[in-house]
Amino acid sequence: MVLVGTFLVLSGCEKAVDSTTPTARVGVGNSANIGRYLAFTDRAEFEEAVHNIDDLLPEETVDGHLAQWEEQHGNFYSMRKKHAEAAANGDSTACPIEDDYFAAVVSPEGTVQIADRIYRLDFAQRRIYHIPANRANELYDRMVSNPDSEEIKYYYFDEAALDLITTEDQGTSALVIRIGLGSGFGCGNGAERRVDDDYDYLANNLRMKCNAEYQKFGIYFSLLAKVKLQKRTLGIWFSKEACMGIIPDPGAFWREKCLNYTNYYNAFIGNSCNDNKAVKRYHESTRGLDKYQISVKFETGNFKSRRYYINQ
Incomplete structure (x- = not known):
């Protein structure tokens, strides 16, 4: 490789x-x-x-x-x-x-x-x-x-x-406790909304697990949208393969720290149809972002989710 x-x-x-x-x-x-x-x-x-x-x-x-x-x-x-x-x-x-x-x-x-x-x-x-x-x-x-x-x-x-x-x-x-950084800064319209995830139900036994998120791990930062289809069998939710997509509404933008330009992505993302998920990783780095926004919907077949939205 x-x-x-x-x-x-x-x-x-x-x-x-x-x-x-x-x-x-x-x-x-x-x-x-x-x-x-x-x-x-x-x-x-x-x-x-x-x-x-x-x-x-x-x-x-x-x-x-x-x-x-x-x-x-x-x-x-x-x-x-x-x-x-x-x-x-x-x-x-x-x-x-x-x-x-x-x-x-x-x-x-x-x-x-x-x-x-x-x-x-x-x-x-x-x-x-x-x-x-x-x-x-x-x-x-x-x-x-x-x-x-x-x-x-x-x-x-x-x-x-x-x-x-x-x-x-x-x-x-590790022996010292200090006040950590919060997951959201500011207040009102200035607060950070770092994750929006939920289930959208197609039926009682069929649902999409939808997620728009900016993940921070110190050594790795990523901005992504993701949807998984799940079917309930005998009370347990299992993954199910299907055609799924991520619809821009209007899409995503981000600006990495140390850089002075903004990136945009507003194209439709589909999976291979034999997969149980569709994923779009808009950005990854070891430094993090100054600004970002994701605004998307998820779909499978004729079903479309609500709008999922994060921003800072």
Whole structure:
């Protein structure tokens, strides 16, 4: 698998050169899966991988494409794969990462190595912990299960961790609690609406799970719209394949931090019809956005959802 592209990296919006394909590395966990994470040589390699991972062929399904990507990367057991297996068995527990492409890059424990640091996502606290990779034998399990060391640092999901890590700000010790950044700033019309998700029912046993969201994870930020079709059988909601689409109303725009231009996308997005979802990732980066908006509807057959809307 060849990955190509040039990305804005490092603090101050510099450009990076292309790098090599990432490899799966076995870490220091206590079971067959815990501690197994992808290791990227540097930020440029990580950005390259997450940028190109959504390069689907027209007939490919999202999960089929990502399963092949994981297999090509050391048969990597990802957070996406863990939740896909659980969903196939009727487990309705949602994956904490709505972005399937990023969920394929992190381990079930939410860990990934970038350069000389290992990062772990804590969804409950909205923190991203990190440790030196050369101290994984000592600190990895503690970071995953119970961060309790002065050497384990954290940023909040809202913060651009890969920019901050290159400065004197190495984050806050896991032993220290500080007031975190909120998910919405301002008030009234100035407040941030970061997620709009709901179910639109076609029938009592058929529904669309609709989502428009700006996700922040410290090392990765993405703007996406997503719809999944689900059918209820014996009281359990299972995924169902169908033709689905994302209708611009009027669409999406966004402006990345450190850049002074705005991007727009107002085209219809359809799936391959043999898939149980349709996904449009409008933007992804390791830095985040200054401004954004998504305004879309979702459809399957003759059914159209309400308008889903987020903005900042």
